[in-house]
Amino acid sequence: MYESQEQLRHKQKMNIVAFDSQVRSWQPGVVDVTEVSLRSAWTWVNELTCHGTTNTLAALQLAFKDAETKAVYLLTDGRPDHVRSVLVLRQ
Numbered sequence: 001m002y003e004s005q006e007q008l009r010h011k012q013k014m015n016i017v018a019f020d021s022q023v024r025s026w027q028p029g030v031v032d033v034t035e036v037s038l039r040s041a042w043t044w045v046n047e048l049t050c051h052g053t054t055n056t057l058a059a060l061q062l063a064f065k066d067a068e069t070k071a072v073y074l075l076t077d078g079r080p081d082h083v084r085s086v087l088v089l090r091q
Contacts, residue, residue, distance in 0.1 A: 008033055008041075013068060016041055019059035019076075021052030030068045056080035 008014050013030040014037070017023060026044045031037050054076060063072045 008038060013070075014041070015063075015066065015069075016045060017059050017063050018045075018048050019055050020050065021055060023055060023058040023062050025062060029066045050077050053081050054078040 011033050014033050015030045016026040018026075026041055056074070056076065057080065060072065060074070063069055
């Protein structure tokens with residue numbers, strides 16, 4: 001995760017979406033990248049636990065729901081619940 005923090009440090013805005021059977025975001029929308037927001041995000045990520053399924057489609061939909069989203073870094077611990085063609089076609 002340290003490498004992720006270093007990459008994010010050079011971005012202007014960020015948010016984090018966690019997904020398993022449910023999807024939830026760290027913040028309601030993207031926020032400015034500051035030392036405070038990076039520490040807060042790091043704390044939130046460290047409290048996450050893995051369980052349930054891998055609802056990749058819902059995670060991507062939530063990430064791109066924010067009009068300010070410019071890019072998504074997808075980190076996962078398993079296979080998506082949806083077949084690849086569904087994920088690609090739902091862009």
